[in-house]
Amino acid sequence: MPPLFRRAAILGLGLMGGSLALALRAHGAAESVAGCDALAGRAERARERGAIDVTTASPAEAVREADLVVLAVPVGATCDLLAAIAPALAPHALVTDLGSTKRAVCAWAEALLPDPGRFVGGHPMAGREQSGIEAAVADLFAGAIWCLTPAATTDPAALGRAEALARALGARPLVLDPDRHDTLVAAISHLPMVAAAALVETVAADPAWPEAAPLAAGGFRDTTRVASGSPAMARDICLTNGPAILAWLDAYQEALNRLRAAIAAGDAEAIERMFAQSREARDTWLHAQDKG
């Protein structure tokens, strides 16, 4: 079978873009991969790691011959990047992205691309604690759900090619509306990110922290893992998905208040019931994940 794409252009070579480049090559899904990154030296390091074949001086140059263009930058940089590549895109190119929120990105594509029908918003539900090209791995997307969020104007053929890309890299494409994506992901990804960062802030800013830190073990490590993600990415998520995050944060504060009230009252039954319900819900989810 010939490669899905003749030439891929990966714009941004951090954890996500770098892993995508490695995965494209590992699965033989692109004949050649060009890449660039705004961070000096990173594209060169990606080439040395074998993630890309060619580094280019600019995003526009990278996309000129590409039939697959992937934007792999923090959401906040997507708008300018779309504007920069719009005049240089080949007519047959599929354009997609890997950003954490989709409503804003899809609206920018609609507004900025000469032919927005070829754009398909994408968001693979995969990540790692570390960031940067050094943390990139070829199997990051294996088994992961890969959200694809076509707009009303999206060409069905473009969506089909985006689904084929996700499948070729071992992921499971899931098609949903950009708004719905942002609401759901606010619950299972953005709220945990905010909760983890606030948890670290709470304990690390306290005078007791130097004494408490050595006692912190696996539970603290896991609960706060997502607080070690890129601050720029977190910022852009909060800026482009604020209302959904705030709504989930309201519900979270209410759940904390209910637990607080039960603890303050010393209500053994209520406390145990809440913890038991959470455990059951999580274990049910975990079981479904392991089966899926």
Place this chain on the structure above:
Amino acid sequence: MPPLFRRAAILGLGLMGGSLALALRAHGAAESVAGCDALAGRAERARERGAIDVTTASPAEAVREADLVVLAVPVGATCDLLAAIAPALAPHALVTDLGSTKRAVCAWAEALLPDPGRFVGGHPMAGREQSGIEAAVADLFAGAIWCLTPAATTDPAALGRAEALARALGARPLVLDPDRHDTLVAAISHLPMVAAAALVETVAADPAWPEAAPLAAGGFRDTTRVASGSPAMARDICLTNGPAILAWLDAYQEALNRLRAAIAAGDAEAIERMFAQSREARDTWLHAQDKG
């Protein structure tokens, strides 16, 4: 070198007690290990797993000949258990526990044991997502901090034996005051437990959960891991360490409010700064852990 203890009695054979029994045998720290559990059949399964040599019908019978007695039950069951074994304890026995909070446990030991000087409160900072004897592993304590919380009345020789026990199983004993222990552990263990349970409740109780659940990935899994612990253990922690947990919960909700305000205001700089500070604090902690 002869074993540290001639006969150990492990009262409670869940994850913690079962792992302790396995570790005692793996390290040759006790000539024989007797055990019992209130849950029908569990002690027998522990014997089949090779965790203990002998099952006994009652805690009093288990401790009669023991020079090491370890209470490995949820904190709430400790009081009755101390009362039950008090008349049967051998005069030379070291008595310790593995409970998550120490102020209440040490007070009960002081009130109930004929010779409270031989009691040393203990809390190994180790755990797993699963519970029960089936989840027990011999290396659970390897490299972990093992808190020991002597009271004013504790015999220094008993403390020395408890430290030797922790070291023999590969752990690092850390001696601190019971009250101080409870305050510190509320920050790095109990608050994360409450935060994780509330996070699961928030998303799993929402009508969107069936649609959101398949999108949840590693970040959600890790952030909520400690919500899968034993609800009875969580209940007893909240009942015996309420004021400390509530104080940390106050600070946590304030941190959430600060993040909420920055998100609501769309204040890019403030949002990024908070996430950057949390990442730096966590990464500094992680680095110290990996070195320690």
